[in-house]
Amino acid sequence: MNRRRHDRNPLGQGAARHRASRRAPHSPHRAPAPVEPAAENPLIRVLRPALRSEDPTAFWVAAAPLIMEMADPQHHLEELPEGVDLLDTFLEIDVAETTALLHMVAAMSPDEGLRSRAQAGLTTRRQPMPPQVSGLVQASVTEALAFSDGAGENLMVELLLPRGVRAVLITYIEWSPVPYMKDAFAIGEPMDEVTRTYREIMARDGDSLDEMLETVTLADAGARFRQALTSTPRDVEQAGFGEQWPMLRSFVEFAVGLLPDGGEGYEDDLVSGFSAGDPIPEHPPWILEDGTDxxxxxxxxxxxxxxxxxxxxxxxxxxxxxxxxxxxxxxxxxxxxxxxxxxxxxxxxxxxxxxxxxxxxxxxxxxxxxxxxxxxxxxxxxxxxxxxxxxxxxxxxxxxxxDPRMRARRLEEQVDFALEHEDPTALRMADLALRAGGFDALAELETTPLPAEELALPQIPADLRDLAAEVDAHLVDGVTALLSEQPAVADVDELLTACRRLLVRITQLDPAVLRRKASTRNTAAAVVSLIARGNALMGYSPAPLHEKDLRRAFELRSSPSQRARTLKEAAALPHRFDGIALADPGLLLGTARTELLRVRDVLRAE
Structure with a gap:
């Protein structure tokens, strides 16, 4: 049996991730909103290199998050003029990148209305397209393979498109507490090449892929995929599990739609791997048949x-x-x-x-x-x-x-433990502990506001102090502007203290992330985004602040969400299905700690 979970992406493919937005369907009586020149449009700048890439999966990866955003009318309703949605902005710009995106929408959008509008838009487009784009409607699945690591399985399918283009969709499906999709990515290679790479990697660890490899019928693969997708929330934060997942979900669902029905999914008692939250079995393994303990x-x-x-x-x-x-x-x-x-x-x-x-x-x-x-x-x-x-x-x-990253994983395991026991109250309590930094931290929370603090420059690596000071200057200006219209949302000094503490933490845990070329203004906005979301000040209703407020306060033209994801990983913040977990009382405002304690006491009473 394989004792290690092997690298699920053997070729190290990255993923272009981008969040977009939309509003209600376009009114035929309203003039379209002005659009930026194509060369300056940030979404097109994301799509252009992907469309020109030799990797047939590059455009799928870049466009899939936009497909998800278009189909969700609740995402960033305030960011486009009334009566205009995200698809309109691409229909109104007639360039190769938008034409390619229309092919993607027409082939894989879960919204029938969006598919129809994209198909209609394509009737007037004349740009030549590569087969991985124009040939999506002719795609088929040729084979499915799987191999397990004891706690789940890598389930892979090969897609065949016109002109011999082949690619492999690789997913990792965790089996406990129910089968769910934990990772997914696409590789622009045929299945033979992917299995050859896995075979070499596993051989270096002393394992044999061939001993584990299972040929799966296409119908059974479809049943397994659908079972896992049903158990995987659609609203998982896009900074989720891997380089491409869950942003690639629309493409995964498209590929699964090519598989036939009628197969068999996972057995109910399939879970054989151990999780830290597993209860002691009825017949414990330390008691032998003869009664020896x-x-x-x-x-x-x-x-x-x-x-x-x-x-x-x-x-x-x-x-x-x-x-x-x-x-x-x-x-x-x-x-x-x-x-x-x-x-x-x-x-x-x-x-x-x-x-x-x-x-x-x-x-x-x-x-x-x-x-x-x-x-x-x-x-x-x-x-x-x-x-x-x-x-x-x-x-x-x-x-x-x-290590802070091990601590983050322990906090995540606490949530998994509660999830496995199917106790909603315990799950909510574990989520509170995740946000607070653990059950001990939750038990000891107090509600005094954070004190006003300057940026602790002596705690920052010497070569980053000037840059950190520049970020701090943007923090001061941006936070002041952000709260100027809604001063009751938070105290400026308290919010700045939390942001400065997080900035220091990032420089200590992963200083390289700040040495990379990036706008200090964008970095400051990303820090504020993490702190604001972790304190329930920003996000979906009833949060009082929205991303448009952040962009306006920091004078940004585009979202700092990609930079925020990078800084979140650098700060070793644990993953949370619903928002950001700061996992540190020192980063939580007094109002947030008060609310955590209120909910904690309600749950205790239940």
């Missing part, structure tokens, strides 16, 4: 002599045995690779072990490994080799667990 036997053994015995040691040993048994079918089956996976991926991110249990890992884990291998009859040399491989990982473990 492996946990008790281990704690009474010589390797465990130095452990601080008690419930913490007992629960930690039981947890480790559950992980091994649920994932690989053997509660004692340790080896160097498995120990590395446990210390690198599982233990730094699990939220269900107490700090007391975590503190026992440096002694308990090597003791458990030595005892397990000795009990299963391994040679002393194998035991010594395994323990030798574990030693440096144990030294690195405290720092790895403390």
């Amino acid at each position: 492996l946990v008790e036997e281990f704690l009474a053994s010589a390797p465990a002599a130095d452990l601080e015995l008690g419930k913490d040691a007992q629960d930690l040993a039981a947890f480790l045995m559950v992980v091994l048994d649920a994932t690989f079918g053997d509660p004692l089956g340790w080896d160097p690779e498995l120990a590395e996976w446990m210390l690198s991926d599982v233990l730094p991110t699990t939220p269900i072990l107490s700090e007391e249990q975590i503190a026992q890992i440096p002694l308990a884990l090597p003791a458990l490994i030595a005892w397990s291998l000795e009990r299963t009859g391994e040679e002393p040399s194998v035991i010594a080799q395994t323990l030798s491989a574990v030693a440096p990982l144990l030294e690195q473990f405290p720092a790895r667990r403390a």
Whole structure:
């Protein structure tokens, strides 16, 4: 069985991501809104290099988010004149890029009205198109393959278009708590080339793709895709999971629409991988058929002599045995690779072990490994080799667990844990904890407003201080302008403090993101966007501020959303299905903390 989740995008394809907007359907009695010259239109500047790319998937990736935006009448209603929607802006600009987009809309928009309008618009267009654009209506799926990592599967389909153009849609479908689509991307290569690349990558890890590869009927692939898409929310934040997902959803749904009906989806009891939130099984794996309790036997053994015995040691040993048994079918089956996976991926991110249990890992884990291998009859040399491989990982473990990105994953796992138990109240409480920075932080929240603070320049790398000071100057001007018309929304000084703290955090965790060429004004607006959304000041109703207010305050012509996504990752903020989670009381305004406490108390009462 494959013990690692392999790189799901073996060719490292990036994705052009862009958010757009629309309003109500165009009125035939209203004059169209003025449009920018094509060369200056920011959306066309995004589409142009994608259309000219030799990669047949480049334009799909660039255009798919726009297809989603056009079909959602709730997105950014205020950003276009009344009676004009996003499709109108492309119908009114007759250039190759908009013609290509009309082909995409006509082929894959979920809105029948938009498809009809795009098809009508194409009757007057004459620009020649590459086959991956004009040939979408003739696309077909030739084959489907899948391989699993124990917790989910990579499900891949090859698309064939006119003139021999082939591409592969690769998705990763997580099986727990229900099958849902966690990642998706397109690669402009035939299936043979994609599987060859995967085969080489897995061989370097000592695994064989051919032993895992499954040929899936097209009908069964369609059933699996539809089952996963049904369980995947449409309103997942576009900064979601991967480079192309969930922005690529419209293209995924188009490809799935090419597959026949009538297949079989995933079994209800398919989930075999272990998740940190899994309950202890009814017949725990440490109890053998003859009644032997492996946990008790281990704690009474010589390797465990130095452990601080008690419930913490007992629960930690039981947890480790559950992980091994649920994932690989053997509660004692340790080896160097498995120990590395446990210390690198599982233990730094699990939220269900107490700090007391975590503190026992440096002694308990090597003791458990030595005892397990000795009990299963391994040679002393194998035991010594395994323990030798574990030693440096144990030294690195405290720092790895403390890493902000590991902390973010633990917070995300808390939400997954609640989701698996299908308890709406617990899920809402876990989301509150995600926003606050954990259950301990949520329990200790207080509502005093953040103090007025200047930018902490000494905490910023020396080579970035001038740039950070420039960003800070834009913060002052932009936040002041943003709140000038709605001063009751927040205090200027308090909002500036939160923004400055986030800026310092970014420079400390990922200074390279600020060394890249980018507008300091745009960076400042992106920081404000993250803080405002994380404090429920900006976004969808009832949030009092909208993106148009931010753009006006910072004098921007385009959205800072792409820069905000980059800074969000640099700040190691956890992913949240509904908005931004700042996960730090020091970034939350007093009003936001007050609201979190109010909702927390309501949920406790329930």
